[in-house]
Amino acid sequence: MRTTPVRLVTMIAEGLLEDRLLQEIQKLGARGYTCSAVHGHGTRGISESFWEGAQVKIETLVSPETAERILDHLVAHYFHDYAVIAYVSVVETVRGEKYL
Amino acid sequence: MDTLEILRANLLSPLVLAFVLGMIATLVKSDVEFPEPIYKFMGIYLLLAIGINGGVDLAGTTFAEFIWPAAAAIFLAVATPTWSYLVLRRVGRFDVANAAGIAAHYGSVSSVTFIAAISLMESAGQAVEGFIPALSALMEWGIIVALFIGRFNLRQGDTSLGEVIRDTLTGRSVVLLMGGLLIGVIIGEAGYERIEPVFGDLFRGVLVLFLLEMGMVAARQLRGFAKVGAFMVGFGIIMPLLHGIIGVTLGHLAGLSVGGSFVLGAIAASSSYIDAPAAVRATLPQANPSIYLTSSLGITLPFNLIVGLPLFYLYSQQLYRWWYAI
Numbered sequence: 117m118r119t120t121p122v123r124l125v126t127m128i129a130e131g132l133l134e135d136r137l138l139q140e141i142q143k144l145g146a147r148g149y150t151c152s153a154v155h156g157h158g159t160r161g162i163s164e165s166f167w168e169g170a171q172v173k174i175e176t177l178v179s180p181e182t183a184e185r186i187l188d189h190l191v192a193h194y195f196h197d198y199a200v201i202a203y204v205s206v207v208e209t210v211r212g213e214k215y216l
Numbered sequence: 217m218d219t220l221e222i223l224r225a226n227l228l229s230p231l232v233l234a235f236v237l238g239m240i241a242t243l244v245k246s247d248v249e250f251p252e253p254i255y256k257f258m259g260i261y262l263l264l265a266i267g268i269n270g271g272v273d274l275a276g277t278t279f280a281e282f283i284w285p286a287a288a289a290i291f292l293a294v295a296t297p298t299w300s301y302l303v304l305r306r307v308g309r310f311d312v313a314n315a316a317g318i319a320a321h322y323g324s325v326s327s328v329t330f331i332a333a334i335s336l337m338e339s340a341g342q343a344v345e346g347f348i349p350a351l352s353a354l355m356e357w358g359i360i361v362a363l364f365i366g367r368f369n370l371r372q373g374d375t376s377l378g379e380v381i382r383d384t385l386t387g388r389s390v391v392l393l394m395g396g397l398l399i400g401v402i403i404g405e406a407g408y409e410r411i412e413p414v415f416g417d418l419f420r421g422v423l424v425l426f427l428l429e430m431g432m433v434a435a436r437q438l439r440g441f442a443k444v445g446a447f448m449v450g451f452g453i454i455m456p457l458l459h460g461i462i463g464v465t466l467g468h469l470a471g472l473s474v475g476g477s478f479v480l481g482a483i484a485a486s487s488s489y490i491d492a493p494a495a496v497r498a499t500l501p502q503a504n505p506s507i508y509l510t511s512s513l514g515i516t517l518p519f520n521l522i523v524g525l526p527l528f529y530l531y532s533q534q535l536y537r538w539w540y541a542i
Contacts, residue, residue, distance in 0.1 A: 132494055161506070197501030 120212025123183035127174045127190070128154065129200040134172045141174070144189055145182035147215060150175045160199040171199075177207070177215040219530055226526040229339070231332055234424045235521055238431020243438075250429045258426045259490075262331050263389055265415045266349055267396015272408045273346030274401050282347050284470035285480065289351040292466065292484045296459055297323025297362035303455075308447050316366025317496040317503030318448075321487045321512040322455050323358030327389050328430050329486035329520045333479045335423055336525055342475035346400075349393040352483050359384050359492050363499050370500075380499050387491045430517070433489070437514035440506035444515075448507060452487075452515030460485030460520075460528040468535050478532040485524055487512040 125146075129137060131153070138149060153170040178186070183204050194200045209215065226232060241248040297319040304315035330352050337344050360381055367377055384390070400408065408415075441449075463484025467477030489512055496503055 130497070132497055 117210055119208035119210055120216075121206050122177050122209050122212055122215045123180055124205045124207045125176050125178060125183050125186050125202065126205070127186075127200060127202040128156070129172055129174070129194070130198055131170050131172050133194070133198060133200065134174070137172075137174055140189060141176055141186055144185045146176040146178050146186070148176065158199055158201070177209065179216040222526045222530055223523070226336070227522065229336075230420075230424050231335065231427050232522055235427040235431040235434075235518070238428040238433075239435040239518070240431075241428075242432045242435035248428075248432065250425075250432075255426075255429050258422055258429070259327065260388065260392060261422055262419070262426060263327060263392035264396045265419050266331060266334055267393045267398075268400040268403075268408070268411075268415055269396075270346045270349040270393075271397040271400015272403070272405060273344075274397065275346075275404060277346055281345075281471065282350075285345070285347070285351055285467065285472050285476070286354060288466040288470040288480065289354040290357070292459075292463060292480075293323065293355045293357040294361050296484060297358045298365065300455060301362060301365050303451070308451065312366055312369045313500045313503040314507060316362050316369070317500050318451075318508045318511065319365065320359045320362035320496050321489075321492040321508050322459070322516075323362045324488040324492050325352050325355045325358070325389070325483045326486035326488055326512075326517060326520070327352075328427070328489070328517065329525070330479070330483050331423060332427070332521055333482035333525055335420060336529065337475040337479065338420075340475075340529070342478070343473060344475040344479055345472060347397070348476060348479050349397055351480060353390045353393045355483055356384055356387070356390055356488075356491065359488065359495050363495060366500050377499070380495050383498075384491060384495060389491060427521075434513045434517050437510045437512075440510035441514060444507050444510045448511045449515060452511040453519050456485035456487065456516050456520055456524055457527075460524055461531060464528055464532045464535060468532070468539070474532050474536050477535070478529050481528040481532065482520070482525055485520055485528065487516040487520075489513050489517065 125141075127137060127141075134151065138151065141149065152173050154173045155170050176186075187202060187204065190200060190202050238248075240246075300322045301315050301319035304310045304318055305312070308315070310318070334344060334348070360377075363380055364377060403411075460481040462481075464477045464481030466484075467480035470480075472480060489509075492512070493505065493509060496508060497505060
């Protein structure tokens with residue numbers, strides 16, 4: 117089967133940022149996303165302090181340019197003050213045009 | 217009852233005992249845990265029940281009786297975060313974001329303390345005005361006042377304060393308390409009789425479970441205790457005492473009963489633990505959550521439940537005795 121490489125951007129953030137991040141990544145060009153409640157431990161210890169609203173993991177398949185824009189946006193608005201991590205991986209998918 | 221007796225009665229009430237049990241459970245690392253949906257459900261139930269009960273009692277209240285207590289609540293919502301902010305800045309030497317973040321907690325209402333205060337009045341057989349839940353909802357504005365002070369001083373403008381105002385006013389405590397009041401007014405005594413088994417009889421039992429959970433939540437915040445420092449420990453005890461005394465006095469001046477003045481004092485003394493942390497995290501992310509969460513939940517909440525409430529009640533009773541002795 118023919119597959120196309122696309123970028124998988126994964127963000128793990130404080131639960132209260134969920135709505136904001138989802139709106140913003142869509143504005144930046146993401147056409148869809150998958151969202152799940154997760155828990156874990158990070159350097160800020162926010163997940164231990166806030167008992168309401170778990171951490172959230174947002175995954176989205178996008179073009180390299182959109183992935184770049186999302187990361188730039190996170191750097192500019194979130195990394196300094198909030199407990200957020202993000203990483204990008206290259207994944208192979210069928211129907212690549214759906215995401216690009 | 218004398219002072220010691222009231223303190224002892226409060227200490228041995230099922231609510232405080234459950235709260236202490238929750239704290240112990242967490243401190244010994246027991247696996248006691250409420251699933252989040254159940255904890256949320258209990259919060260919704262308690263707030264709605266208080267709203268409905270208040271609404272049913274509202275029958276016969278005139279607007280004139282409500283207006284001065286409402287003015288007192290609005291004054292407290294503006295004044296308590298403002299002077300908390302000033303004390304934190306000047307005396308505590310906190311930066312703007314942390315001072316405003318902590319002030320937002322101390323300027324708004326803790327639903328647990330509010331519900332516990334109402335319940336204490338019930339068990340003491342002391343009547344409370346039906347519109348008290350509306351006063352509690354009004355005092356949620358304290359969060360907005362504090363965040364406004366913080367944002368104004370930081371000249372920060374990237375996320376809109378409008379969103380915070382909307383979130384606060386549509387938050388669960390405001391919607392359930394005000395919505396419950398309305399339901400109570402509409403259904404009246406006759407309608408209430410049919411739902412009484414759920415919203416009346418079960419109330420105190422559910423509150424015991426809820427306080428067990430809150431004890432665990434409070435104890436979890438004690439980990440940050442070492443980080444908050446002596447100033448915050450003092451602030452977390454002295455501020456609620458001061459706010460409680462001012463609240464009871466204002467309630468009395470506004471024409472509230474012994475019970476009503478006491479509850480106004482209790483909510484003035486209380487420090488928010490759900491709405492304020494979320495709002496502060498969203499608008500002033502540079503403020504350190506372990507400071508405001510530890511002081512609000514780890515220090516002020518247990519202090520109010522165990523010592524503050526009986527003291528404010530005694531003060532409210534004493535104030536009335538003085539008043540009528542003159």
